[in-house]
Amino acid sequence: MELIWEGIRNAVILLFTFNAEVIQITLLSLQVSGMATMISLLIGLPLGTWLALGRFWGRGFTLSLINTGMALPPVVVGLWVSIFLWRSGPLGDLGWMYTPTAMVIAQMIIAAPVVTGLTAASLQQLDPRLQLQLLGLGASRNQMVWALWREARLPLLAALMAGFGSVISEVGASMMVGGNIRFQTRVLTTATVLETSKGEFGMAIALGLILLLLAYLVNLALTWIQQRGAQPG
Amino acid sequence: MSSLTEPILEIRDLVVKRGGRTVLSVEHLDVQQGEVLAVIGPNGAGKSTLLLTLSRLLPPDQGVITLRGQPFEAESALSYRRRIGLVLQDPLLLDVSVFGNVAMGLRFRNLPRKLVTERVNEWLGRLGVAHLKDRRAHALSGGEAQRVSLARAFALQPELLFLDEPFSALDAPTRTRLLEDFHALLQATSMTTVFITHDLDEALLLGDRVAVLLQGRLRQVGRPQEVFTAPADRDVAAFVGVETVVAGQVVAAQEGQLIVETSGMQLAAVGDLPVGKEVMLCLRPEDVTLWPEDGLPLSSARNRLKGRIERIIPQGPLVRVVMECGFPLVALITRASAQEMELVEGQAVTAAFKASAIHLIPR
Numbered sequence: 001m002e003l004i005w006e007g008i009r010n011a012v013i014l015l016f017t018f019n020a021e022v023i024q025i026t027l028l029s030l031q032v033s034g035m036a037t038m039i040s041l042l043i044g045l046p047l048g049t050w051l052a053l054g055r056f057w058g059r060g061f062t063l064s065l066i067n068t069g070m071a072l073p074p075v076v077v078g079l080w081v082s083i084f085l086w087r088s089g090p091l092g093d094l095g096w097m098y099t100p101t102a103m104v105i106a107q108m109i110i111a112a113p114v115v116t117g118l119t120a121a122s123l124q125q126l127d128p129r130l131q132l133q134l135l136g137l138g139a140s141r142n143q144m145v146w147a148l149w150r151e152a153r154l155p156l157l158a159a160l161m162a163g164f165g166s167v168i169s170e171v172g173a174s175m176m177v178g179g180n181i182r183f184q185t186r187v188l189t190t191a192t193v194l195e196t197s198k199g200e201f202g203m204a205i206a207l208g209l210i211l212l213l214l215a216y217l218v219n220l221a222l223t224w225i226q227q228r229g230a231q232p233g
Numbered sequence: 234m235s236s237l238t239e240p241i242l243e244i245r246d247l248v249v250k251r252g253g254r255t256v257l258s259v260e261h262l263d264v265q266q267g268e269v270l271a272v273i274g275p276n277g278a279g280k281s282t283l284l285l286t287l288s289r290l291l292p293p294d295q296g297v298i299t300l301r302g303q304p305f306e307a308e309s310a311l312s313y314r315r316r317i318g319l320v321l322q323d324p325l326l327l328d329v330s331v332f333g334n335v336a337m338g339l340r341f342r343n344l345p346r347k348l349v350t351e352r353v354n355e356w357l358g359r360l361g362v363a364h365l366k367d368r369r370a371h372a373l374s375g376g377e378a379q380r381v382s383l384a385r386a387f388a389l390q391p392e393l394l395f396l397d398e399p400f401s402a403l404d405a406p407t408r409t410r411l412l413e414d415f416h417a418l419l420q421a422t423s424m425t426t427v428f429i430t431h432d433l434d435e436a437l438l439l440g441d442r443v444a445v446l447l448q449g450r451l452r453q454v455g456r457p458q459e460v461f462t463a464p465a466d467r468d469v470a471a472f473v474g475v476e477t478v479v480a481g482q483v484v485a486a487q488e489g490q491l492i493v494e495t496s497g498m499q500l501a502a503v504g505d506l507p508v509g510k511e512v513m514l515c516l517r518p519e520d521v522t523l524w525p526e527d528g529l530p531l532s533s534a535r536n537r538l539k540g541r542i543e544r545i546i547p548q549g550p551l552v553r554v555v556m557e558c559g560f561p562l563v564a565l566i567t568r569a570s571a572q573e574m575e576l577v578e579g580q581a582v583t584a585a586f587k588a589s590a591i592h593l594i595p596r
Binding site for chain 1 (some may be wrong): 285288310314315317319321323325327328329337338341342363385389395544
């Protein structure tokens, strides 16, 4: 119990004294996971829309692959990104291994299926006749998609939250492709692992609490936007 | 009644298939400028397929469709759809304000904001829902939502309006009020309309002409009175409520008055058919009157058949009486009449109907 109180005390001290290293770790976590989520959104939103609205051979199979991808183990992602970015790997010349770029790539691979799958599910739950009605009102293809996104805005925001949640909390891939290098690739999850392995439970708890607070604040903001849209007019 | 002169839409040799099976086949159909064409048929007859095809939301497998003389292919689907209005069975409003919903189609066309506001306000007013302008669409009742859906279509001021059973999901009082308002609106605007329904009353009220679609095929097109009293074939007769349809043969003809023999009986009818012609006799149940077995006074009803009541089926204020008179004959009478005559199943009665009540379909 003493250990837990110490952790909480440490967390408060670290937060309110603006510990430079903790702030750097927190900002990097936010930067890497935020960037990965945004790229996932740029890929997942159109891809999920295409899968939900398109009628083509292999659609069901592709959807099942995407849905499987939603449960992609981060360490497997870390392994394959490492293989590709390793000095002797196909993309080794880029020199991205053990950089935040590699972490963004790994996290993007984790979040993209989540955003894609949930986007497809969000749009598929809309009345399919809505597409006909919008086209019948004179909507172009793009105007129709925009109107459908707007109509499914609440579950789409949930997809975004799920995507962010899946990467801000992952540790395996970030550790493997980032290397947990101090002041370079250390993020809240990898730092927590390191402090725990050193037996610095107080610091680990503090970092864990900051991670939780961060996840909570981001989701609070998104939930606020989501529920604003859900209020009766 | 609107003037029926210039065809705005023409369909020729249209075929639509689904899964290799022909679900719609229309040899010829046209829609005149300013008219309301009611397309009637039972569920699964291909009515909605026809509407979606005409709205260019479903590609036909073959055939030619022209709008103001121009074939479909002459312009893009988007450009064509911006000339029409479409109202489906469910209002399918988006989760925005009522104003936003009615403005949607106008905004798709990138019309100036001022014009959008004017049109939306005008049509919300004409549909009687101006007071709901700022209400969220998903908070509306079924009737209000369908009014907004109609306002959304009318606000586009389309050249052609397509409606797919827009009143079928509403409760009876709401439906009646909305039908009356919609009828008045159609008359005031002379909007060229193709109206899909399975409800015969709606077709009678709204349609300048009625097209009967059965099993994917257009079976008859004509004025409502014509279709309802002189159906083209047995299936149309059954659909439009002509419940007694029996085979017969003309055995005598003189100055338009015919004697038709059926099931060993001779019935008087009116028509211009030669002796020996085989026909189907059609009789609407409301044209049949019932009398006690030997109690029929002298009257203008040329046909009097003795029979026995097989079934009595109450239908609200009316009673459907199925008799066996050598062939099954259906009469529709009021509940009060049935009570007064103390009708029971198995009772012997006399059925009477005028020669002019029989519609003959040559076979």
